[in-house]
Structure formats: C-alpha cells, structure tokens
Amino acid sequence: MCYPKVLKFILTLSITLVISPGFADEEREVNFSKAPSSIAQWYKPTNKRQVWLHTMFRLRREMQAMGEYAAFGDKERLIQWSDKFAKDYRSIGEMVPEWADELEMDWLKRLQAAARSGDFAGVGAAQRKIGNSCSGCHKEYRAVTAALYRGANFDEVVVEDGETMEELNYKKFMGGLSSAMNRIKIALVDSRFEVATTAHELMSQRLEDLAGSCGACHKTDRQRDYLLGEENMARVQKLGELIAAKEVKEGQRALGSVAVEICATCHGIHRNIADLRGFIE
Structure with a gap:
C-alpha cells in the first residue's frame, strides 16, 4: 500500500552520546504519519x-x-x-x-x-x-x-482544589504537586521538619484532589484505586509519620516509595502518550 498526501511530522532528536567524551551530539529524523482527520x-x-x-x-x-x-x-x-x-x-x-x-x-x-x-x-x-x-x-x-x-487529553481535564474549590488546569495542578514533593525532599535533607510537614500536608491534599479528577475518564473506582487507593495512601500517611518523628533517611525512602508507586506508575501509563499527543497536535 502506498501513502500519497501523507502529513509528515518530523521530530528531530538531539542524542548526546556519553559513552566517550569524543562523541559529538548527533541528530536524526523520526517521521510520524498522521491519519486523515476523518478517522476522528x-x-x-x-x-x-x-x-x-x-x-x-x-x-x-x-x-x-x-x-x-x-x-x-x-x-x-x-x-x-x-x-x-x-x-x-x-x-x-x-x-x-x-x-x-x-x-x-x-x-x-x-x-x-x-x-x-x-x-x-x-x-x-x-x-x-x-x-x-x-x-x-x-x-x-x-x-x-x-x-x-486513545490516550487521555489532559488539556481538557481540570482538578478542583479541595481547599479553595477553584478549578485548576492539569498542568498547573501537577506543577504544584511536584513542587510540594520536592519541598519535602529539600526540607528533609536540611532537617527543616516544620517545612516538610507543611509540604506533606499540601501534597496529601493534592493527591486527594487528583483522585477526584480521575472520573473525567475512568468511570469506576477500580482504576482510580489502582494508584490512589488505600495501599498507596497508606504510604503517604507513613511518610507524614516519619517526618513527625524526624526520621530523615526513612522519610526520604518513604518519599521515594510514594514517587515510584504513585507518580512514576501514573506517568508510565499516561504521560508518555500524552506528551506524544501534545507534540503531534
């Protein structure tokens, strides 16, 4: 089958080769073909x-x-x-x-x-x-x-702030969640436990708000609970207990567990596809 009049998307990838400092950056083109809009x-x-x-x-x-x-x-x-x-x-x-x-x-x-x-x-x-x-x-x-x-369009998803009831766009909301998690890490490294506690409270509230947004696509609790159910929320609670106990190393491990089990897992399912979609559109 031939494909006339195909709309090509050219993605130029700058690939830094770190095997040896003698290698220079290389660029290569990856072609993406977009189906006719009538398929939508x-x-x-x-x-x-x-x-x-x-x-x-x-x-x-x-x-x-x-x-x-x-x-x-x-x-x-x-x-x-x-x-x-x-x-x-x-x-x-x-x-x-x-x-x-x-x-x-x-x-x-x-x-x-x-x-x-x-x-x-x-x-x-x-x-x-x-x-x-x-x-x-x-x-x-x-x-x-x-x-x-088939991938989620997060530009159309809003998250309701549990405190202010304001509807936030997804990108802005996730930026705030990321900042709260990084603030916990920074504060633990510097033994600023009051700051870590405040950031943990904000992160916990943000995760609860995030769970409410899952219904924009997922129509049952099963999908939401896979990431933000009792098991993972228990990890979030444990992190708060370790911060209160001023357990720096264990607190950092607990934060890492939250990041992997919730954030990285969700990104692995949704973000790569969402980023590709945003590039193509």
Missing part, C-alpha cells in the same frame, strides 16, 4: 461505540477464522467468514474515504472467489496480500492514531 469521528468522544476499533478487532478475528477454516478444508464456514471479512474490509473506505483507493479490492474479490470455489491455497495467497496491506497501514499510522484518539 469513529473514536471517542465523537463516537461512543468506538466503531473503528471494533471494526479492526473484527477484521483480525475474521482473518484468523478464514485461515483456520481454509486449513481444515471447511468450505461452508470459510465462505461465511470471508463474507463477514469483505463487509468490514469495505467499510474502511466508507469510514475514511481518503483510504478507499488504498484498499486491495482486487485481492478481496480473489479471496471471496477462492473461498466459494474451495481453493484453499488461493484463500491463503489472497490473505497474505491483504495482510501485507494491513501491516503497512498499521506501521505507518497505528502508534500516532492511538496517541491522538
């Missing part, structure tokens, strides 16, 4: 049923079924699944008209004809041709499309 209508929030994703899932399942029934020599079921596949495959061009000319329609006709004539080897050959087309599209577009339409 088949993803949330425009499309609640996630029609594009479910179509892709069906196509994969239908390809597998055809392969298995061709191997079994089961012509009747092979025809049934080839018809299902043909319907979903054609729908790609209906949903994203810009890709209609890229579909392997000739090979689709050959696949259906082979299924109806019981040419099981012919079915396999047609599947491989269409499958290569699918793989090419996925390689070109899937990662960026997932970032744009």
Whole structure:
C-alpha cells in the first residue's frame, strides 16, 4: 500500500552520546504519519461505540477464522467468514474515504472467489496480500492514531482544589504537586521538619484532589484505586509519620516509595502518550 498526501511530522532528536567524551551530539529524523482527520469521528468522544476499533478487532478475528477454516478444508464456514471479512474490509473506505483507493479490492474479490470455489491455497495467497496491506497501514499510522484518539487529553481535564474549590488546569495542578514533593525532599535533607510537614500536608491534599479528577475518564473506582487507593495512601500517611518523628533517611525512602508507586506508575501509563499527543497536535 502506498501513502500519497501523507502529513509528515518530523521530530528531530538531539542524542548526546556519553559513552566517550569524543562523541559529538548527533541528530536524526523520526517521521510520524498522521491519519486523515476523518478517522476522528469513529473514536471517542465523537463516537461512543468506538466503531473503528471494533471494526479492526473484527477484521483480525475474521482473518484468523478464514485461515483456520481454509486449513481444515471447511468450505461452508470459510465462505461465511470471508463474507463477514469483505463487509468490514469495505467499510474502511466508507469510514475514511481518503483510504478507499488504498484498499486491495482486487485481492478481496480473489479471496471471496477462492473461498466459494474451495481453493484453499488461493484463500491463503489472497490473505497474505491483504495482510501485507494491513501491516503497512498499521506501521505507518497505528502508534500516532492511538496517541491522538486513545490516550487521555489532559488539556481538557481540570482538578478542583479541595481547599479553595477553584478549578485548576492539569498542568498547573501537577506543577504544584511536584513542587510540594520536592519541598519535602529539600526540607528533609536540611532537617527543616516544620517545612516538610507543611509540604506533606499540601501534597496529601493534592493527591486527594487528583483522585477526584480521575472520573473525567475512568468511570469506576477500580482504576482510580489502582494508584490512589488505600495501599498507596497508606504510604503517604507513613511518610507524614516519619517526618513527625524526624526520621530523615526513612522519610526520604518513604518519599521515594510514594514517587515510584504513585507518580512514576501514573506517568508510565499516561504521560508518555500524552506528551506524544501534545507534540503531534
């Protein structure tokens, strides 16, 4: 499959090689292809049923079924699944008209004809041709499309301050949370326990406020509790107890545990994709 009129995003990466001081900075270009904007209508929030994703899932399942029934020599079921596949495959061009000319329609006709004539080897050959087309599209577009339409858009998320009831944008809120955690670390290093206590109280309140914002995307408590449930909030409480006891080393370890189990885990799930999305948009 070829990709005319593809919008390219060029990310120039400055890679500092630290293996040897003799190496200079190197730059290389990484190309990202953005799918046509018409695909957006088949993803949330425009499309609640996630029609594009479910179509892709069906196509994969239908390809597998055809392969298995061709191997079994089961012509009747092979025809049934080839018809299902043909319907979903054609729908790609209906949903994203810009890709209609890229579909392997000739090979689709050959696949259906082979299924109806019981040419099981012919079915396999047609599947491989269409499958290569699918793989090419996925390689070109899937990662960026997932970032744009399946990742959270934190620009649209606000967090309500538990004290002032003010709605803060996510970036500003997370900056305040980061500052509070760093203030705890600095204060512990310098044995300024009153400052550490105040910063811990602020951090605790911020984490409670943050938990309330999870409902913007997650509709059950299970996802929120994975990061901000009883177990991790107990870590936050333990940190406060160690600060009150003036336990510097243990307090720093406890702070590190909070940072890894809550902050780093959440960033690993959300931030990389969110940053990529922000760059692409």
